[in-house]
Amino acid sequence: MKTFVKAVSVAAVIVVGAPLLFAQWPSFPTPDVPKAADGKPDLSAPAPKMPDGKPDLSGLWENGPLGFGPQEPSAAGQPPLATFFDVGAGFKEGLPLRPWAAELLKKRREDHSKDNPDAHCLPMGLLQFHEHPQPRKIVQTPKLIVIIYEANYGLRQIFLDGRPLPNNDPQPWWYGYSVGKWEGDTLVVETTGLIDGGWLDIIGSPLTDQAKITERFRRLNFGTLQIDVTIDDPKAYTRPFTVRFNQRLTLNEELIEFICNENEQSAKHLLGKDVAALSASFELDPKVFDTYAGRYQLAPGTFATFSRDGSRFFAQFGNSPPFEIFAASQREFFLRVIDTRFTFEVDASGRATAVVVHTDADRRAPRVP
Structure with a gap:
């Protein structure tokens, strides 16, 4: 399948992303895909279910086009769409940054995002993974969801076995510690325990160790996954804010191996x-x-x-x-x-x-x- 060379910063997208690499595993058809009357895949068909009746989020998912602004206007009362470069692009007044966080964002932008973790083959934050043009695979079981990201070959666990979030875990995590529960057909995931000094997007919108991230996953139909993400980080922002990610199912493809440090030239x-x-x-x-x-x-x-x-x-x-x-x-x-x-x-x-x-x-x- 097509894969994007890592877009590590606004500047690196130009140079690293320009000579796109094309690679693929041997093609193999995605099983159990509903068909329309003309025999073509019907991605508007109802979302599949797990044996326990819960929606099945499994599949290979990818984002829409890159951009600075929203990919499409948000409906009234709906969260703005986030983008790969600027998670707050859909907010008319920008993100509700505290003064020190606004200064940090300004510095990161002036430095052309050269310290973005992705630029140095370090793990990205959850929102950068949601925004990233490289796809991700969701593997779902009743007690655990695993998300495998092609970008930097990231691996994330979401525990569904009823455990609580850690109260005082001294070990911070790049991806945080995530637990989830079902509210009807919506999977609600809460994440804490994040490292300090994080990046929400390419330009460097801050995320701190005081943040709590709440994600709401909904499979709207067979081919569409909607994720609303609320950032509650009182250390960096004056109030919580919510953005939306729309992802589409990719058929007949697989993730390819992506080893960031191999021949790293960026x-x-x-x-x-x-x-x-x-x-x-x-x-x-x-x-x-x-x-x-x-x-x-x-x-x-x-x-x-x-x-x-x-x-x-x-x-x-x-x-x-x-x-x-x-x-x-x-x-x-x-x-x-x-x-x-x-x-x-x-x-x-x-x-x-x-x-x-x-x-x-x-x-x-x-x-x-």
């Missing part, structure tokens, strides 16, 4: 605010950008788009947001947030025919109509 390219500020740009007539603007194919179905906005030049990879790039010479450009450069190849008329992306390796992308 962290050394991440630049903080102070280092990025040292990069000086070359004065170039903005009209030159027009000769380079266009789409370039990095891989089958994967494109880089370069565009001019007045006197500024931007690069965008896939569904990632556009990022400004700066001229180092007539044909060479660079990012200030990460150690990456671009060289445009031109024909005799001066029109760009390809771009070479220089990161840990050189990747040539021909221009397409």
Whole structure:
């Protein structure tokens, strides 16, 4: 199946996510999938049940497109949709941060999220896992749910055997300690015991060791899983807030092995605010950008788009947001947030025919109509 290279920060999404890797296990059909009259899978069919009558959340689930803002407008009275980059993007006034937490978020953003745990092959927080473009598999039994995340090959346990949350466990956990119970067709999961200094999203919205996370899992139909997550962290936020994640079932696929530290080439390219500020740009007539603007194919179905906005030049990879790039010479450009450069190849008329992306390796992308 298609898998995304880890998007470790806003900047790394551009560079690491640009040359998407394609890998797959041998194909095997998902069993017991309901069929519509035309013989195709009917993902709108009723959700399956466990032998005890509880909804069966099992399956391979993935998110929708990446983005900064909500993927779609929320209905009145419903929680806003969270996004991979900014969990609070759907709140008009932003997250209810305490002053120190707002300063920490500002610093993390100014440092281009270079200290995000995912950027260094450390475990992500639960919300980053919910948001991550790489899929996750839910394995359900009456007393235990296990969630296997392709991203960083994470593993999480949710205990359904009636045990309480620990009262005074001195050992903090990256994923916390989770217990769940059924309220009708909704699985309510409470998690505490989290490590301090956590990240809710790519930009670095804080999470502390005082947080309690409450998740409400509902399988709306065979192909849709809805998760409402409430963050109650009085140390970092002035009040609790709730966001929603919508996930869709993936058929005939499996998780692939993802070993983050194997040939890890990303962290050394991440630049903080102070280092990025040292990069000086070359004065170039903005009209030159027009000769380079266009789409370039990095891989089958994967494109880089370069565009001019007045006197500024931007690069965008896939569904990632556009990022400004700066001229180092007539044909060479660079990012200030990460150690990456671009060289445009031109024909005799001066029109760009390809771009070479220089990161840990050189990747040539021909221009397409």
